Amino acid sequence: MEKEIYYTVEKIKKTPAGRVYCIKSTLGTNFEMLVSNEQYERFDIDEGEIIDDKRFLAIREEMLFDNARRAAFSILSCGENNKKSLVMKLQAKGFSYELCKNMAVYMEHRGYIDEKKQIGLLCDGYLKKKYGKLKIINELVTKGYLREDVMEYVQNQLKTVNFAENCAYIIENKFLPLPPVSSDDFKKMMGALMRYGYSFGEIKEALTIVTRGGNNE
DSSP states (O other), X not given: OOOOOEEEEEEEEEETTEEEXXXXXXXXXXXXXXXXXXXXXXXXXXXXXXXXXHHHHHHHHHHHHHHHHHHHHHHHHTSOOOHHHHHHHHHHTTOOHXXXXXXXXXXXXXXXXXXXXXXXXXXXXXXXXXXXXXXXXXXXXXXXXXXXXXHHHHHHHSTTOOHXXXXXXXXXXXXXXXXXXXXXXXXXXXXXXHHTTOOHHHHHHHHHXXXXXXXXX
């Protein structure tokens, strides 16, 4: 039968950041746990108190969660973040990946992260840059948004966008006069337009708009 472990709070040191519990286990291991003043009041642990393994782990878990939550609020107060970016920034502060993932979900469920709203705002910016549908999708997925959320937004909210006209706008502003179809310059233009996220069909339609002078934007 595994021997039960106990922890003795040998000393509590006051610091500007809160309190430091100096703890020693029955295995001889020493710990220092920094807790906020709020946590210190809530935990209600005195010097010399002995706690069992279950309570020690519960206190440690709650302490880490509270600390991660405060760090998350600090990060979100400085600018817009999705779950992926919040996880990365929390990890950079030393929190475990699992805790960071849980904290990102916690913040989303409480309305501090609204990824669908963020997707909409980013799409508005991408459309102003005349990005094609494929590039918009790739940019959003690369930033960490769920592909299904991105596809749902693109299919429902961007269905009225005339991407061929947007492609024609790029051609008119970057590639006129049009190079001969058989030339290397034409191939370079096609490559550039595809990197903008336009399909072959959209590019073909855009070329028709340009040659007929049909894009009035």
